[in-house]
Amino acid sequence: MLNEIINFLGENIQMIYIIILSVFVGVEVIGKVPAVLHTPLMSGANAIHGVVIVGAIIVMLNTPAENILALALGFVAVVFGTLNVVGGFAVTDRMLEMFKKKK
DSSP: HHHHHHHHHHHHHHHHHHHHHHHHHHHHHTTTHHHHHHHHHHHHHHHHHHHHHHHHHHHHHTTTTTTTHHHHHHHHHHHHHHHHHHHHHHHHHHHHHHHHHHO
């Protein structure tokens, strides 16, 4: 088991570097955003996360039926991605309502 993990890490070291660097870049970018813009930025980003849903569905389509763990994780990714997208649209809609003229 440990050898499999070490082999996986060795084969995918470049991907691991990219993930680590993207975490640092993301923290730097979000850290520089003023508090006034944080909610609109995050609601838009949540709405864009529909890519997660599409990716999870594609992965689930290419997963054998015997691999219950991968299918379960894919299902959880689809559910959480859908909640994220719906939440992003709800927050964005609520913010846009604030700027409409009242009758």
